[in-house]
Amino acid sequence: AQRVTQPEKLLSVFKGAPVELKCNYSYSGSPELFWYVQYSRQRLQLLLRHISRESIKGFTADLNKGETSFHLKKPFAQEEDSAMYYCALSPTDKLIFGTGTRLQVFP
Amino acid sequence: KAGVTQTPRYLIKTRGQQVTLSCSPISGHRSVSWYQQTPGQGLQFLFEYFSETQRNKGNFPGRFSGRQFSNSRSEMNVSTLELGDSALYLCASSADRVENSPLHFGNGTRLTVT
Numbered sequence: 001a002q003r004v005t006q007p008e009k010l011l012s013v014f015k016g017a018p019v020e021l022k023c024n025y026s027y028s029g030s031p032e033l034f035w036y037v038q039y040s041r042q043r044l045q046l047l048l049r050h051i052s053r054e055s056i057k058g059f060t061a062d063l064n065k066g067e068t069s070f071h072l073k074k075p076f077a078q079e080e081d082s083a084m085y086y087c088a089l090s091p092t093d094k095l096i097f098g099t100g101t102r103l104q105v106f107p
Numbered sequence: 108k109a110g111v112t113q114t115p116r117y118l119i120k121t122r123g124q125q126v127t128l129s130c131s132p133i134s135g136h137r138s139v140s141w142y143q144q145t146p147g148q149g150l151q152f153l154f155e156y157f158s159e160t161q162r163n164k165g166n167f168p169g170r171f172s173g174r175q176f177s178n179s180r181s182e183m184n185v186s187t188l189e190l191g192d193s194a195l196y197l198c199a200s201s202a203d204r205v206e207n208s209p210l211h212f213g214n215g216t217r218l219t220v221t
Contacts, residue, residue, distance in 0.1 A: 032206040034209075036210075043110070043111075043212045043213065043214055044197065044199075044212040045211075045212065046209035046210065049209070086149075086150065090205055090206040091206070092162075092163065092204070092205075092206065093138075093155045093157070093162045093163040093204060093206070094140065094152045094155055094163045094165070094205055095140070095142075095150075095152065095205060095210065096152065097142075097149055097150035097151075098149070099149040100149060100150075
């Protein structure tokens with residue numbers, strides 16, 4: 001079965017603390033994985049994708065095929081990072097989303 | 108470039124009625140996808156269209172249907188509405204296949220069924 005699991009509904013940290021949003025997936029093929037973010041009163045938008053291997057707004061995510069994980073990390077959280085984060089898996093022509101993790105960064 | 112536009116923003120319908128939602132993709136994008144977002148189930152894939160052809164369909168009953176026009180605009184129809192159809196319906200467009208290019212989402216249409 002194709003599935004994305006985000007075990008944490010809410011993650012609260014203080015500004016400057018490291019952040020790790022967990023994502024595990026179930027997929028028999030070679031996965032395309034993404035992180036999407038939704039800031040307050042904004043549209044859902046792409047944050048990063050594993051194939052790009054880039055850092056966006058200080059966030060990185062590494063695909064670990066052995067652990068079937070694609071955790072999102074940032075070494076020092078900022079208040080503006082507060083948002084809803086969704087991990088997504090892409091089999092052909094669709095995205096399968098996790099249930100999302102709300103990140104709250106306190107000053 | 109204008110973003111993905113969904114109309115209407117809000118809809119209130121009663122059980123048994125039908126509804127049509129509209130989506131205008133970003134200019135030049137040929138792929139349009141639809142998602143249902145609810146607090147309980149999160150974001151669930153409905154269907155994806157490319158050049159007027161449905162390429163993929165999610166696990167929703169046949170009451171949910173869609174189409175895409177030659178200008179890439181898409182409509183989604185839900186017939187015989189049920190209370191459980193109350194949700195935010197999101198449309199997204201992409202330039203290429205979903206796994207190759209990012210989805211650009213609209214603001215959604217919030218449907219309330221009473």
